[in-house]
Amino acid sequence: MxxxxxxxxxxxxxxxxxxxxxxxxxxxxxxxxxxxxxxxMLVYSVMEKGNYGGVAFGQFSLDGWTAVFFKYDPFDETTSLVVANLTVFLRSIKLALVTTIAALLVGFPTAYFIATRPAESRSQWLLLITIPFWTNLLVRTFAIMGLLSNQGLVNNALIWSGVIDKPLQMLFTDGAVLAGLVYVYLPLMVLPVYASLERMDFRLVEAGYDLYATRWKVLRHIVIPSCKPGLIAGSILVFIPAIGAYVTPRILGGGKNMMMGNLIELQFGQGRNWPLGAALSITLLAIVTVALVVYIRNTAGKGGAHGH
Amino acid sequence: MTDTPRTSAIRTEGLAKTYGKGSSAFKALREVNIDIAENEFFTLLGPSGCGKTTLLRLIAGFDFPTEGQILLHGRDIAALPPFQRPINTVFQNYALFPHMTVAQNIGFGLKMLGWDKARIGARVAEMLRLVRMEPMADRATSAISGGQQQRVALARALAPAPKVLLLDEPLSALDYKLRKEMQIELKRLQHETGITFVFVTHDQEEALAMSDRIAVMNRGQVLQVGDPRTIYNAPADRFVADFIGESNLLTGRVMGAAGPGVHRIALDWAEILALGQPDGAEALVMIRPEHVQVLFASTEGALPATIAETVFVGTETRLHLRLSDGVAFIALLPNADATSERLEQGRDVWLSVAPGTARILGGDHG
Structure with a gap:
């Protein structure tokens, strides 16, 4: 037993x-x-740089990290801040933020529209949203270039209609990069917001109207708080790739409107400074982490407990 | 028999609602004329799909009528959006806002009306007291039971002191005991607040127990409006008789008048007296199961029958019988006397109908 x-x-x-x-x-x-x-990345960032790219293993050095923020001038033996790098950081943060806000403003009504269609037609609308993903990002970005260039569709249309008499410089500006980023990452906002709106009980909206809330107040006090998880997820999904975007700023921003992705690529390519590239990558990661923590702290705190 | 309402709170005139167009059009409501008095507990009763919820949604303003008027104290409100109607709703699944506490839910309507914080706080406290939920004020709505959610939904809808409170099957999600409790609670709230209640249900027992008056609906039409006793004792037609309580419906030949409002009706095996006015040579007669007496010997005017099944249901015994022509018949006998023990299956019995209880129904004799 x-x-x-x-x-x-x-x-x-x-x-x-x-x-x-x-x-x-x-x-x-x-x-x-x-x-x-x-x-x-961490190991590479604390090594001496190799002569033809790569790193010299075993030779410990903090040069890569120093070069993120400071540069040393061998002639007058002074150390100064690398303004160019900081400008790129700030531009990346600014563009990613504006992209996220623009995607929210455009994506939320789109998602709301789809979520309020009859159940059988919703999947068709969602399919339309995902269609751009079927084409390569590079091709789509070049297509935007075709639209915005000096002889592009937009300029030609404006000249033809007499609004302007010589082409506007739209390509290779922050505006062009922004337009490209919003266009590329919009579906990443629409999909999670839609998922949360679809789960929302639309009787809550009726209950809101019933309790004297106008359309705007229902949106503010009921719909937005109810789909907050989707709005947060969408914002994160747009912000993270936008801040590290590479292809869009490269093509639509030309050489001069670099973002962090381009700066990092430069170090691993022409710059042949892999430790600096690695250090910049980790800096980007740190910026994203800080931004996320701040964002989630601020959004989760308001409105009290939320049903998931 | 129907009371004449003193002041009307809600009146509909020729109200109709059609969904869709052309051949696929669905008439959810046709020609509904009802008049709900102030401070009345009025129930819309009918099977699912009868249009009662559509009617409620039209009154609330979630939907707009295709034709007709909805008058609130004489003013046509049919075209107003819900947030401009002094009418509040208790939803079937309560529709409490999940991101707000109990107190925030109750105060929501007041906040939207622009009340100041102190006034909202006082009113919310008053409402919490009214529905006996004071200790739950700061709970999340997901952290309270179904019965408590029900009370919060009621408090939320009552807080702005609406002219009319609409209740869309509010008790259907509760278990039996809680439902009985809430029925009494709802009546109490209606008395204390003096607000007109329009209650939607498919549960006839609930409707009979709670209402001042009931409108029985089927296929988008109101078939009968009356107080519970009238609806039960004198149903307007076959549908109402069938839907409210149990009834035995028999067709017989009209043999002539036996007094004012009483006619002799010949059934296949016996002749009975029935109240009401037949509209032809044939009449549909309703006999309620509890008005039947079971006899063990043949008697003048009694219907011969055979016991098919006996079901003991506590206070009563339900008898499933077959009349001699094979028609099913139900009788409900109190278990007080010893006769219930003699009701074994297959036994031949005679059914006598208590005088003045059989009724002639109008409408079709199908």
Missing amino acids: ADAAEVARRYQAAAARRRWILKAPALLTILLASFGPLAV
């Missing part, structure tokens, strides 16, 4: 082992995919 307990214990031990074995691939993937690259 004592054997029964023994068998049960052995069985449980075997089950526990099996669980770990089954979990292992997922854990390993998560570990490698999320921490692996970070570890590589």
